[in-house]
Amino acid sequence: MKELEAATHLSSSSQGIQSLETAFSILNCFKEAKTPLSVSELSKRMEMPKNKIHKYLVSFIRVGALIQNKKDSTYAMGPALIELGLVALQQFDVAKIAKPHIREFSKQINHSVALAIWSEGGPIIAEYERSNKPIQVEIQAGYRFPLLMTALGKCFAAFLPSSQVQSLIQREIDNYQLDEQVVEQELQAIREEGVSFRNTLFAGIPGSMSVASPIFDYTGKMVAALCLIGFTGEIDTSPSSLNVLKLKEKANQITNQLS
Template sequence: MEEMEAQVRLTSSSQGIQSLETAFSILNCFKEAKAPMSVSELSKRMGMPKNKLHKYLVSFTRVGALIQNKKDSTYALGATLIELGLVALQQFDVVKIAKPYIREFGKQLNHSVALAIWSDDGPMIAEYERSDKPIQVEIQAGYRLPLLMTALGKCFAAFLPPAQVQPLLQQEIRKYGLDNHMVDEELKKIRGARVSFRNTPFAGIPGSMSVASPIFDYTGNMVAALCLIGFAGEIDFSQSSAEVIRLIEKADQITNLLT
């Protein structure tokens, strides 16, 4: 955990990518204009030469971030940005909506509770409610989790579209020497039960045991996972236990709020 925090501090204080920051400045210029713009108008607003702007516009158009009107040679924000915005909005909504329920759930059970969402690098802790117990599981928002070595990660591996998780899934299978067939069988069980478990300690992962259940949005897509985290002997991790059943019910309750 300390190593990951150090990496975060290093990343935040290191030099960024100037061209990427410039690219976002161009997109912000379109946002503020609230209307299509020609290269000449954009050049004036940005204070940037047209030939330099042209390279950005070509790339933006290729990836769908901008669209070009061939008739008057103006550019406008494209569908790709709308799609990204909708995904970001969904993730923001689930975190905002789930937060009070996570706090209430954690206090009811006096267990540490986490909410994770999907990021480009895999599952990421978005909210965390610690218990009042003397020995604490400490996790910070932004902490990224392995896909196949955590209950939260297994939830995403089971319920997200295969194309979305396959690269990371295969990478971890190779890294940890896992068996493809056994992984597939476990993910099938998780889909059937709507709950995933980690019942053994794993280096660098807080807590020795955890159980997670998926949360879905109005489209039926998984957008988050709710998790109980603790140590051996603290939580009954059997699938029929009252705590596991309440976890699934709480995840379903948040799902209902999103649908």
């Protein structure tokens, strides 16, 4: 976070290249419009003369950032921007971004904190930070856990698209002999509250109490879940408790950084 803050301070206090900032603003017009634009439309959006806009467009086409449809004289994002975007996405690792938040959060509340992400076979632990308490909950990165018997799992079950999780949900309903209607009611409550809970022991699952909140990317898709894990009496899991409110706040901070 300090590096990010330093970079933000540098960008706001140092002299930059005005033409580069203008060029980025033009590209941003295409992102906001989500359709090809003409020189006239760009001129209106940028409040800039057409001849000046045209010079930028010529350079964008030369480097492959934009392409031109000569039939209607409109411009659209080109292959160079797609390549840059793909590389940026590969570097935009949610676990790396969340890691300093997890460390800071765990120290702040002195509880064990976990970050889970979705894998091909279901959710797994990506990052884990232990508390400083004498009795610890031990979880290894890569640990895979069920959907409907854990707070983290319930988060994914509630917020991921049904097509992605329904088969796993149905399998666990059958395996654990759960009431399908009760499960759906709980998942709907999680969607409304933005937080999920586990208040009971379950075989093979570390700790007896946990609370989790979802993390979303810039598209609004859930990409991870943040969770407090501990033992009975350690964590107040009531929706309005300080623990829960701080967890949701931290998950929102990470979401905002991904947006």
